[in-house]
Amino acid sequence: MDYDYDIIIIGGGPAGASMARIAAQNGMSVMIYDKRKELGEPVRCGEGLGQREVLAQGVDLPRWCFSTEILGAKVIAPNGKSITWKSKDTKGWVLERKMFDKWLVELAVEKGAKVRTYSRVTDLVKKDGKIDGVMVSQWGKEPFEVRAPLVVSAEGMEAIVARKAGLKAMSTLYDVDTCYQYEMKPYNHENLIELYFGNRIAPRGYVWIFPKDAKKANVGIGIGAHLTNGKKGGNVDGAEPKRLLDEFIAGNKELRDASVLQDFGGVISVGAPIDSFVKDGFMCIGTAARQVDPIHGGGIALAMETGIMAAGVAAKAHSRKDYSERMLKEYENAWRSGPGKKMGKRLLLRKVMEEVNDDDLNHIFNTIKDADLQKVMEGNFAGPVAKVVAGRPQLLRILKALIS
Numbered sequence: 001m002d003y004d005y006d007i008i009i010i011g012g013g014p015a016g017a018s019m020a021r022i023a024a025q026n027g028m029s030v031m032i033y034d035k036r037k038e039l040g041e042p043v044r045c046g047e048g049l050g051q052r053e054v055l056a057q058g059v060d061l062p063r064w065c066f067s068t069e070i071l072g073a074k075v076i077a078p079n080g081k082s083i084t085w086k087s088k089d090t091k092g093w094v095l096e097r098k099m100f101d102k103w104l105v106e107l108a109v110e111k112g113a114k115v116r117t118y119s120r121v122t123d124l125v126k127k128d129g130k131i132d133g134v135m136v137s138q139w140g141k142e143p144f145e146v147r148a149p150l151v152v153s154a155e156g157m158e159a160i161v162a163r164k165a166g167l168k169a170m171s172t173l174y175d176v177d178t179c180y181q182y183e184m185k186p187y188n189h190e191n192l193i194e195l196y197f198g199n200r201i202a203p204r205g206y207v208w209i210f211p212k213d214a215k216k217a218n219v220g221i222g223i224g225a226h227l228t229n230g231k232k233g234g235n236v237d238g239a240e241p242k243r244l245l246d247e248f249i250a251g252n253k254e255l256r257d258a259s260v261l262q263d264f265g266g267v268i269s270v271g272a273p274i275d276s277f278v279k280d281g282f283m284c285i286g287t288a289a290r291q292v293d294p295i296h297g298g299g300i301a302l303a304m305e306t307g308i309m310a311a312g313v314a315a316k317a318h319s320r321k322d323y324s325e326r327m328l329k330e331y332e333n334a335w336r337s338g339p340g341k342k343m344g345k346r347l348l349l350r351k352v353m354e355e356v357n358d359d360d361l362n363h364i365f366n367t368i369k370d371a372d373l374q375k376v377m378e379g380n381f382a383g384p385v386a387k388v389v390a391g392r393p394q395l396l397r398i399l400k401a402l403i404s
């Protein structure tokens with residue numbers, strides 16, 4: 001077969017770049033197409049990233065890729081009560097994603113991958129009914145054909161090409177959060193991420209304040225998309241993320257008078273991953289496959305992890321010259337029995353917490369301690385649930401799903 005590349009990756013975000021790096025390292029010829037004029041721009045992200053997750057990817061984050069270190073977190077209940085845990089050591093970073101995304105792609109280029117910006121993949125090329133390449137429009141011009149035995153969708157939320165490949169890469173409104181974020185200055189912070197909960201503050205979601213250097217912060221909100229557009233949701237009639245964020249800021253002594261350096265809106269999946277990640281000659285990775293944490297909507301670390309996992313299987317497929325769905329399924333099985341299991345538990349937690357009202361939330365915050373929160377985040381619910389239910393037995397009906 002006379003192919004242009006061994007693998008074509010659609011999208012140079014964390015998923016595509018990570019897969020490209022490992023595939024190229026394994027001797028495959030790789031091309032990344034990204035429709036953006038500049039990788040990483042415009043930024044549509046809270047930019048928070050845990051340290052543990054990054055170290056697990058085998059990359060060492062250079063100083064210029066992040067704005068500031070995160071030392072811990074402060075979680076605030078609807079009644080204003082907060083739980084804080086702070087460490088002397090770095091727990092994560094608030095990135096500069098425009099630098100970070102480009103750096104990840106550069107690592108792939110250093111291993112031999114090629115990349116082209118301002119290049120939109122408009123369609124798939126098929127031969128005898130099988131995926132055999134893509135159509136690419138560069139600089140908005142007429143699309144042309146590029147051929148590879150393996151095409152990868154790392155397209156993020158849009159996932160248009162993944163759908164053309166026959167994957168159900170779509171989300172219901174219920175499984176999506178609509179978001180709005182400002183970058184603000186000045187904000188005096190202690191290098192902690194702050195998360196504010198409550199149905200009046202952010203129905204089926206939360207407000208975040210992520211610290212940045214030079215007294216800046218990303219101040220954002222995510223709420224259940226099914227509760228927006230004038231529909232009644234929680235205690236909020238016609239919830240709308242920007243309006244709710246503005247109300248939150250107006251009620252915050254420090255942010256009220258701060259300036260806005262950037263603002264944007266976006267959507268992120270908080271539901272289950274798509275039904276199937278692979279087809280003959282095709283893989284879907286990262287947020288395109290809805291591999292996102294259902295609790296907080298974070299997807300950078302999962303995208304990187306998945307990219308690496310998928311690259312290992314792609315390299316195996318390449319060495320055997322077998323790009324069949326059966327062969328590529330190895331990636332899907334590994335994902336579902338690894339990170340997928342943890343995400344399943346967290347999806348359950350998200351659904352359970354949706355049924356909890358503000359009064360119950362206040363009770364939960366009054367009961368649990370820092371160490372309990374740590375357990376909850378790791379998916380060990382039994383101990384914290386027992387404590388909460390002891391003081392409010394009626395919550396057993398809702399919370400028992402976490403321990404059964």
Ligand SMILES: Cc1cc2nc3c(=O)[nH]c(=O)nc-3n(C[C@H](O)[C@H](O)[C@H](O)COP(=O)(O)OP(=O)(O)OC[C@H]3O[C@@H](n4cnc5c(N)ncnc54)[C@H](O)[C@@H]3O)c2cc1C
Binds near residue numbers: 034040049158265
């Ligand atoms: C408001 C908001 C805040 C968030 N905050 C956080 C956070 O703090 N921490 C966190 O971990 N996650 C956060 N996320 C989620 C995170 O941004 C994504 O999960 C992550 O970027 C997924 O990486 P990816 O590589 O799968 O996709 P993306 O980063 O979305 O990359 C996809 C790439 O594909 C390109 N592309 C798409 N279609 C085509 C096409 N047809 N042809 C060519 N190129 C194409 C795009 O231009 C893009 O560069 C947030 C999301 C939102 C909306």
